[in-house]
Amino acid sequence: MKVDYIIVGLGLAGLAFAEELITAKKTFMVFEDASQTSSLVAGGVYNPVILKRFSPVWNAKEQLAVALPFYERLEKKFNIKFDEKFVIKKVFKSIKDQNNWFVAFDKPNVAPFLDEKLDKNTYSGVIGEHYFGNVKEGGRINTLKLVETYRNYLKENNCIRFEKFNHKEIILEEDLVKYQDIEASTIVFAEGFGIKENPYFKHLPLEEVKGELITIYAPELEIDFLLKSTLFVMPLGNNTYKIGATFNHLDKTSEPSQEGREELVEKLQKVISVPYTIIDQTAGIRPTVKDRRPMVGIHPEFKNLAVLNGLGTRGVIIAPTVARNLFHHITNNEKLDDEIDIKRFK
Numbered sequence: 405m406k407v408d409y410i411i412v413g414l415g416l417a418g419l420a421f422a423e424e425l426i427t428a429k430k431t432f433m434v435f436e437d438a439s440q441t442s443s444l445v446a447g448g449v450y451n452p453v454i455l456k457r458f459s460p461v462w463n464a465k466e467q468l469a470v471a472l473p474f475y476e477r478l479e480k481k482f483n484i485k486f487d488e489k490f491v492i493k494k495v496f497k498s499i500k501d502q503n504n505w506f507v508a509f510d511k512p513n514v515a516p517f518l519d520e521k522l523d524k525n526t527y528s529g530v531i532g533e534h535y536f537g538n539v540k541e542g543g544r545i546n547t548l549k550l551v552e553t554y555r556n557y558l559k560e561n562n563c564i565r566f567e568k569f570n571h572k573e574i575i576l577e578e579d580l581v582k583y584q585d586i587e588a589s590t591i592v593f594a595e596g597f598g599i600k601e602n603p604y605f606k607h608l609p610l611e612e613v614k615g616e617l618i619t620i621y622a623p624e625l626e627i628d629f630l631l632k633s634t635l636f637v638m639p640l641g642n643n644t645y646k647i648g649a650t651f652n653h654l655d656k657t658s659e660p661s662q663e664g665r666e667e668l669v670e671k672l673q674k675v676i677s678v679p680y681t682i683i684d685q686t687a688g689i690r691p692t693v694k695d696r697r698p699m700v701g702i703h704p705e706f707k708n709l710a711v712l713n714g715l716g717t718r719g720v721i722i723a724p725t726v727a728r729n730l731f732h733h734i735t736n737n738e739k740l741d742d743e744i745d746i747k748r749f750k
C-alpha cells in the first residue's frame with residue numbers, strides 16, 4: 405500500500421495533522437495503540453490569559469484565530485458540537501490579586517480579554533470573599549468527543565489501524581520509508597508522552613506532567629461559567645462539574661490515583677461549600693517541555709521522519725497552528741519558527 409504519510413498517534417496533534425492532509429488531498433495511514441490518554445481526558449479549556457500572573461498565553465491571539473475556525477469546521481464536518489464558549493471567572497485571593505488584575509489592563513495583549521467590570525460573589529455554594537474578574541473569549545473543546553468522533557471517521561475510511569507502531573520495523577530508503585506493507589514519503593510522530601519509546605526522537609527533552617481530574621455531581625451548585633481558583637470548576641450540564649487539575653512530575657502512569665483524588669478534594673473544599681458526589685476520575689500525561697514551547701520539525705539525519713509534540717498544557721489552542729506549520733515545512737520547506745523547531749535542542 406502506498407500513502408503520502410504515516411501518522412503515529414491520534415490525539416490532538418495527530419488529529420490536527422490528519423486534517424491538514426485531508427485539506428491538501430494527501431493520503432495517509434494512522435497508527436493508534438491507546439497507550440496515552442492526554443487528549444481523551446483533557447479539560448479542553450482554552451483561555452487566552454494565564455490567570456496566575458495575568459500574563460498573555462504565548463501567541464494566544466494568533467493561535468485562537470487558527471484554532472477556533474478549525475474546531476468550527478470539524479463541528480460542521482460531523483454535525484456535532486465540540487466547542488462550548490463560556491466566561492471564565494477568576495476568584496481573587498486578595499486585594500493585591502484584585503489590584504494586579506487592573507494593572508494587567510496596561511498589557512496590550514492581555515487587556516482585550518479582560519472585562520473591566522468586576523463581579524460580586526452572588527453565587528450560592530461558591531466560596532470567595534473578594535470580587536471575581538471575568539475573562540472573555542474562553543471556552544472548552546470537548547476533546548473526548550472530538551477524538552472519538554475523529555477516530556471513528558478514520559476507521560470508516562480505512563485510514564487508521566488500532567495497533568502499536570513498532571519503530572524497529574521502519575525501513576529508511578532514499579526518498580521513502582517502508583513500514584510493514586506500507587510505503588510512505590514521511591512518518592509524522594505525534595505520540596505525546598509515547599515519544600519516550602521512539603528511538604529516533606527520544607533524545608528530545610520531553611517531560612511528563614501527570615494530570616488528574618474528577619467529575620462531581622453537585623445538585624446545589626448552579627454555575628454556567630468556568631470558575632478559576634486554585635483549581636477549575638467547569639460546568640458540564642445536569643449539575644455535573646469537571647474539577648482539575650493536578651500537576652505531578654514524578655508519576656509516569658496514566659492511572660487515576662488516590663493521592664490525586666485527595667489533593668483535588670482538599671482544594672475543592674476551599675472553593676465550593678455545597679455537598680457533592682464524585683462520579684468519575686481520569687488521568688493522563690501532558691507532554692511538556694521546559695521552555696513551554698512545542699517540539700516540531702524534521703529529524704536532523706532522516707528527512708522522512710518528522711515530529712509533532714510538546715503541546716504541554718495547551719494542546720487545544722496550539723495543535724491546529726503547529727500542525728499547519730509542520731505540514732508547510734515538510735511540503736514547501738517553509739521555515740519553522742525558531743521557538744518551536746526541534747533544532748533548538750542541539
Ligand SMILES: Cc1cc2nc3c(=O)[nH]c(=O)nc-3n(C[C@H](O)[C@H](O)[C@H](O)COP(=O)(O)OP(=O)(O)OC[C@H]3O[C@@H](n4cnc5c(N)ncnc54)[C@H](O)[C@@H]3O)c2cc1C
Pocket residue numbers: 412413414415416417418435436437438439440441442443444445446447448449450567568569570594595596597598599614615616617648649650687688689690691712713714715716717718719720721
Ligand atoms: C488532566 C489533564 C488536563 C488537561 N487540560 C487541558 C485543557 O484544559 N486545555 C488544553 O488545551 N490542554 C489540556 N491538557 C493538555 C492536552 O491534553 C495535551 O496538550 C494534548 O492532549 C496532547 O496531545 P498529543 O496528541 O500531543 O498527545 P496525546 O493525547 O498523548 O496523543 C498521543 C497519541 O499517540 C498514541 N501513541 C503513542 N505511542 C504510540 C505508538 N507507538 N503506536 C501507536 N500509537 C501511539 C497514544 O495512544 C495517544 O493516543 C490536559 C492534559 C491533562 C492530562
